[in-house]
Amino acid sequence: MVARKPPADYVKVQPTLDAFAKKLKDLSRDDSLWEVLKINHQRSRYIYEMYYKKKLISKELYSWLGKKKVIDINLIAKWRKQGYENLCCLKCISEKTCICRVPHQNDFKQCVNCGCKGCASSD
Ligand SMILES: [Zn+2]
Ligand SMILES: [Zn+2]
Known part of the structure; x- marks a missing residue:
């Protein structure tokens, strides 16, 4: 069960997440x-930076967002590996390397x- 109520520090990321939600909603059917x-x-990237790089949000919030599928935890786990820092999506490494x-x-x-x-990192 995912707690309905977001952790307290959700307010820190809410404006940005709302903006992403709006962007998604505004996409028309014609958009690919x-x-x-x-x-x-971009949304997962934002939370990744807030959590791992800037350390501005709590672990509770991070895992809550993961459970809510606001962010892709599996993709973020890859970004933490060398050479995968910029990986676009899991699909591109799943069957054969894209x-x-x-x-x-x-x-x-x-x-x-x-x-x-x-999306390979250049270093
Ligand atoms: Zn890629
Ligand atoms: Zn690809």
């Missing part, structure tokens, strides 16, 4: 699935799974 993936990615697992390039043909233009 890539757009949805992109916003979900063509997008190269350092980001603007002229790269987008990945067919998720629209990624290269």
Whole structure:
């Protein structure tokens, strides 16, 4: 069971999460699935930075957001591994490693799974 009431420090991330929720809602049917993936990615990224990098939110909040599926805990776990810091989505490493697992390039043909233009970390 996931607690209905968010942890107290939810107020810290609420404005940003609300903005992401609005963006998702505003996507039209014509927008590609890539757009949805992109916003979900940005949202997980935001919480990842707030928790692991800036240490501004509690573990309670982090796991609550995970259980609520606001963020993708499995994807975030990958970001903590060397070489996977920028991984776009789990799909691109699940069956076989996708063509997008190269350092980001603007002229790269987008990945067919998720629209990624290269997500290997360059260092
Ligand atoms: Zn990728
Ligand atoms: Zn890919």
